[in-house]
Amino acid sequence: MAPSGSRNIKRNCQRVLYWIPVLFIWLIVAWSYYAYVVQLCIATVENMAEKIVYLLAYHVLFIMFVWAYWQTIFTKPLNPLKEFHLSHSDKELLEREDRGESQQEILRRLAKDLPIYTRTTSGAIRYCDRCYVVKPDRCHHCSVCDKCILKMDHHCPWVNNCVGFSNYKFFMLFLTYSLLYCLFVTATDLQYFIQFWTNGLPDTQAKFHIMFLFFAASMFSVSLASLFAYHCWLVCKNRSTLEVFRAPAFRHGTDKNGFSLGVSKNFRQVFGDEKKYWLLPVFTSLGDGCSFPTCLMNPDPEQPASPSGNAAIKSDGETHLFPAKPLRESQSRLLSNGLSWAESEGTGNKDCQGTINPAMTMEKET
Ligand SMILES: [Zn+2]
Numbered sequence: 001m002a003p004s005g006s007r008n009i010k011r012n013c014q015r016v017l018y019w020i021p022v023l024f025i026w027l028i029v030a031w032s033y034y035a036y037v038v039q040l041c042i043a044t045v046e047n048m049a050e051k052i053v054y055l056l057a058y059h060v061l062f063i064m065f066v067w068a069y070w071q072t073i074f075t076k077p078l079n080p081l082k083e084f085h086l087s088h089s090d091k092e093l094l095e096r097e098d099r100g101e102s103q104q105e106i107l108r109r110l111a112k113d114l115p116i117y118t119r120t121t122s123g124a125i126r127y128c129d130r131c132y133v134v135k136p137d138r139c140h141h142c143s144v145c146d147k148c149i150l151k152m153d154h155h156c157p158w159v160n161n162c163v164g165f166s167n168y169k170f171f172m173l174f175l176t177y178s179l180l181y182c183l184f185v186t187a188t189d190l191q192y193f194i195q196f197w198t199n200g201l202p203d204t205q206a207k208f209h210i211m212f213l214f215f216a217a218s219m220f221s222v223s224l225a226s227l228f229a230y231h232c233w234l235v236c237k238n239r240s241t242l243e244v245f246r247a248p249a250f251r252h253g254t255d256k257n258g259f260s261l262g263v264s265k266n267f268r269q270v271f272g273d274e275k276k277y278w279l280l281p282v283f284t285s286l287g288d289g290c291s292f293p294t295c296l297m298n299p300d301p302e303q304p305a306s307p308s309g310n311a312a313i314k315s316d317g318e319t320h321l322f323p324a325k326p327l328r329e330s331q332s333r334l335l336s337n338g339l340s341w342a343e344s345e346g347t348g349n350k351d352c353q354g355t356i357n358p359a360m361t362m363e364k365e366t
């Protein structure tokens, strides 16, 4: 068999295997629904008022949790805009140069009109030689998806998707509702769990569902609570998981708070300005994912003052640079299903390693 054929088979097998953790979660969710609704509420709870309240509250949380989880899994991560991709002639020009400095010269020329303020730690233009793109700020190449992902946070095996600009709000709501779901099940199952150990439950199969439900819900509550607290902190600081492990580098050096605008504005960047949408898993994040407001007074003297019409806005005693003219309408991109840019094959020049986080797999930047 041709090597490329066996490579394709291997890649397809890997893609199928990546769905196993997601399938595992859906099976647990389906079982928890059966255990709670059928075995606990219908077969065990005797008080009618208690039964109705439990079922109503449970279904609200269940629907919100499943909705947010679905959105996190199936929202396509966004890739850099066309403006950041190298043209065919630039690609050839770059490949002809074998000296790093000459290549940087070409990349600097290409990046001149782009709203880019971050650099590699050595001060070079961030470039992906697998996707042939000048990386926008906060964009990273995901080794699992094999694509550059805008404002990449991490690649999450539990959703088999990259968590980034397009679905970070959904991911936050998924954590919120799954935690509330588990806490609610734990709290309402507690008295029946105690009855299980004091022989207060009738001797039916329901008692075992009630016991396992309590164990599963309480254990998930603990792990979800820590992950939820960590991501709340990230939202307040306007940092991605990758940026915690490697602070963004600007021309003056690394600055872990380079994108932080204060808690309220940081929160609104992810959840949007309209309060009525904050708790719903619909896309309301601000910006276009390619350029981000920064709290730096002079992020990069070599970049044009207004690459996309940046305007300095004074508020709360701080100066923030906002891209006044977003490069695109994020929402219209999210609504379209088509792949934005073709994937490119290429040998990697990996200059930094991925980071590992609980419940996450590795990411790497090229
Ligand atoms: Zn890439």
Ligand SMILES: [Zn+2]
Pocket (backbone or CB within 6 Å): 142, 143, 144, 145, 146, 154, 155, 156, 161, 162, 163
């Ligand atoms: Zn990924």
